Amino acid sequence: MRIVVTTPTGNVGARVLRLLVQAGVRPVALLREPARLPPDLSGRVEAVRADQTDRDTVLRATAGADRLYWVNPPAPSGTDPLAQHAVCARVVADAVRENGIGATVFQSSAGAEMRHGAGDIDGLAATEEALDATGAPVLHLRCGYFMTNLRMSAGDLAGGVLPTPWPLDHPLPWVAPRDIGDVAAARLLGPPWPGRLVQAVHGPEDLTFRQVAEVLGEVRGQVVQAVHVPDADFRAALAGAGLTPPEIDAIAGMAAGLSNGFVPEQPRDAVSTTPTTLRSWAAEHLRAG
Template identity: 55%
Template sequence: MKIVVTTPTGHVGSRVARLLTQAGVRPVVLARDPGRLPEELRERVEAVACDQGDAEAVVRATAGADALFWVDPPTGDEDPAAGYARMGANGALAVRENRIGRTVFLSSGGAEFRSGAGEIDGLGRTEELLEEAAAGHGGAVLHLRCGYFYTNLFGMLDDLRAGVLRSTLPVDHALPWVDPRDIGDVAAARLLSRGWEGVSSQGVHGPEDLSFADAARVVGRATGREVRAEQISEDALREVLRGAGLGDKQVEDVVGMTSWMLEGRVPHDSRSPLTTTPTTLAAWAHENLRSAL
């Protein structure tokens, strides 16, 4: 079967591509710069230079695909949600034009609300576009609505070195935390399987829900540092983001990614044996975060 993988140098896409090669598949991987692929992977995949922002190039690169792993890459747009939706439209065009039978989309908890979740709204719009595209030929679409990536902690290294883990959420607010590699495991399994149809979603939630207070304790033990959780206001976050050079809409889309949780909205994909994946934050932090700090 022909399986196409986008963002093959990302945390999830790289895992998907590697697992497919181990399963005996030579996937087609779309990368803006195929030279960034690890050398040992490059010789086991069909690498295609493709900018996902180029709709015609995406359609050409996915011709003949049986299955597609689609990720909306960040665009740097002043309106991040609109940027994700624009990328999603290109993926949907490829699904429609090439009549792709199975599409696995890397989405997020909160996308099901379609609005009010910051830049996640762009993923919600992509879900709709992929569903509409697949419906025309009876294709199947699976949305992986994932929890909070462990790798987000790489963007907080300065704070962690100072002994603090900050969030706009109350420090005791629990949410799913997940290793992106485990998301890749789920995605690869579904891409290889022909035994599903229609439109569906699946949460990918890691082994347990954690509050930021829980995460601070885990990270502290795993890295040998004292780390405490601290809630900051949305306005304080806005000030930090503006100081980093983000525009007003970019700031609001980042803030909005947690504001829907503060409003008490609950994701549709609840925790179950199907959504629970194995890698703990402690194991991930010991392997990846300790050396980074």
């Protein structure tokens, strides 16, 4: 089976790639810099230099593919994230349609079901719609809030603070990217499915930022206080860091759009619940140093 993997050095893609290799598949890895692949995968992976916004390159790289794992890559700094999503949506839809790819697993997000009003997630929603329009089998993985996002707060955590634009008592499904990779690989290697499916990946439990701060405090052996950052202040901080208005809208729009009573379309159940707890993840990655 010929399986193409995008973003193969990312938090999720790297896990998908390694699981496919361990399953006896020689996956095709699309990436800008093939030299970034781990040395131990040399000869076990077909590395293809590709920019996912380059239609011709992607079509050539996915020719003959039976399955495709697609992630929209981050937009280059200073550009419009939603414009990048739109380009990627057209490219992947053309690849699926013209190459007759048997099934695609798309890494989407909780909130994509809103279609509009959720910042950067609107770009994932547009990609879902583009893939749906091909009529080919597609599975949208609607993932929860990545635990790895907490790494961006490492400096604040050292001072005992966890700042967030999310309401402090708003529960979110927290998920480890490794677990998303496990689900994606299982679906890529599993039996075919007809038409369009949506599968949530919600982690083991929903947590508010107050609860997250408490867990992090226990893991780090210090008091950690969650602090709400109002939308206007959050946007001002992003602007102060040099982000453009489209970038600010994409980032701030996620919390602003999903804070007011949003409930994921897919319920938490045996299919959507994954095992890695925030406590175990934090113990490995966010211990006080």
